[in-house]
Amino acid sequence: MKYLLSPITIDSTTYPNRLVMAPMTRNRAPEGIPTALMAKYYGQRASAGLIITEGAQISQQAVGYPATPGIYSDAHIAGWQSVTQAVHQKGGHIFCQLWHCGRVSHPDYHEGNLPVAPSAVQPQGQAFTYEGLKDFVTPRALKLEEIPQIIEQYRHAAACAIQAGFDGIEIHAANGYLLDQFLRSGSNNRDDIYGGSIENRARLLQEVCAAVCNEIGAKNVGVRISPVNTFNDMHDANPQSLFNHVANMLSPMGINYLHVVEVDMTGNTDTSVDMQQIHQHFNGHYIANGSYTKESGDNTIAAGDADMVAYGIPYLANPDLVERFQKNSPLNEADQSTFYGGDEHGYTDYPTLKENT
Ligand code: PHB
Numbered sequence: 321m322k323y324l325l326s327p328i329t330i331d332s333t334t335y336p337n338r339l340v341m342a343p344m345t346r347n348r349a350p351e352g353i354p355t356a357l358m359a360k361y362y363g364q365r366a367s368a369g370l371i372i373t374e375g376a377q378i379s380q381q382a383v384g385y386p387a388t389p390g391i392y393s394d395a396h397i398a399g400w401q402s403v404t405q406a407v408h409q410k411g412g413h414i415f416c417q418l419w420h421c422g423r424v425s426h427p428d429y430h431e432g433n434l435p436v437a438p439s440a441v442q443p444q445g446q447a448f449t450y451e452g453l454k455d456f457v458t459p460r461a462l463k464l465e466e467i468p469q470i471i472e473q474y475r476h477a478a479a480c481a482i483q484a485g486f487d488g489i490e491i492h493a494a495n496g497y498l499l500d501q502f503l504r505s506g507s508n509n510r511d512d513i514y515g516g517s518i519e520n521r522a523r524l525l526q527e528v529c530a531a532v533c534n535e536i537g538a539k540n541v542g543v544r545i546s547p548v549n550t551f552n553d554m555h556d557a558n559p560q561s562l563f564n565h566v567a568n569m570l571s572p573m574g575i576n577y578l579h580v581v582e583v584d585m586t587g588n589t590d591t592s593v594d595m596q597q598i599h600q601h602f603n604g605h606y607i608a609n610g611s612y613t614k615e616s617g618d619n620t621i622a623a624g625d626a627d628m629v630a631y632g633i634p635y636l637a638n639p640d641l642v643e644r645f646q647k648n649s650p651l652n653e654a655d656q657s658t659f660y661g662g663d664e665h666g667y668t669d670y671p672t673l674k675e676n677t
Pocket residue numbers: 345375385494495
């Protein structure tokens with residue numbers, strides 16, 4: 321029988337347990353450069369089977385939030401090297417999440433120019449800027465001839481991640497950011513080969529994956545999707561068919577894992593998509609994410625419904641989540657007021673079990 325705390329071997333790598341630290345934006349990288357404090361934070365969580373970093377923008381065009389890290393310049397690489405070293409020194413594994421915000425960015429990040437998107441469809445809601453919340457704008461639709469530059473940004477960022485010492489990368493195709501905007505019909509009304517049919521809407525993700533796999537090897541690549549998430553004003557006419565197709569499309573590429581946000585981050589409960597259908601269409605490893613507890617994570621793995629389970633907020637507040645699960649110990653509560661931005665408070669000062677007593 322397999323459990324959350326049993327090891328898993330993927331290709332030649334053995335992960336000591338099946339807990340994944342989910343990617344979480346923490347806005348503590350001034351000028352986009354990862355800091356020593358970030359190295360401490362990730363190092364504290366190195367007992368996870370796998371850490372996936374917060375989203376790291378793949379270019380200046382990709383930025384959409386204050387003080388998020390980049391992964392496209394020498395300075396970014398040098399900053400991330402201290403993070404990967406801190407995790408590896410403790411025997412951990414860490415993938416870098418590659419992020420392009422697309423339409424939910426704001427002109428403030430682009431010298432007054434519009435953010436880019438598949439189509440000029442304005443999302444409802446507000447962008448986080450250095451001057452506070454501002455209404456989302458109507459983005460500029462990418463021209464067909466600009467698409468190769470987007471693919472190149474992902475390829476370059478993946479190469480930078482490997483240079484920074486990461487064990488692999490996760491392509492962020494979830495939560496209403498650029499690749500998800502292409503995937504879903506509510507944000508993509510293009511009439512070229514990147515819009516219209518499901519195959520066309522999934523084409524950019526396919527081409528990005530192909531370029532990145534070619535650059536760093538498919539076993540070092542994961543993809544994150546969020547079939548029912550309406551966060552960032554996302555909608556799709558037929559999410560089951562769309563994401564079954566995505567899983568089918570990614571299978572022959574041999575990518576390491578498909579990481580599925582199974583919930584709607586806005587709190588709606590949408591049961592219109594059967595995640596296990598998506599799982600069945602995918603022949604790699606499946607990472608489940610969304611409100612799992614130790615017990616439900618264990619049950620999901622024991623049932624064969626997932627290979628690993630990703631924990632977000634519990635990992636943020638419990639650097640030693642693995643040990644706490646091993647001992648069935650109580651968990652620290654997360655403090656929402658310190659999630660985004662700030663210093664070590666609410667970041668590297670959550671106590672371990674030893675420090676709790
Ligand atoms: C956020 O900053 O709220 C955020 C960032 C990336 C995600 C989801 C949410 O994938």
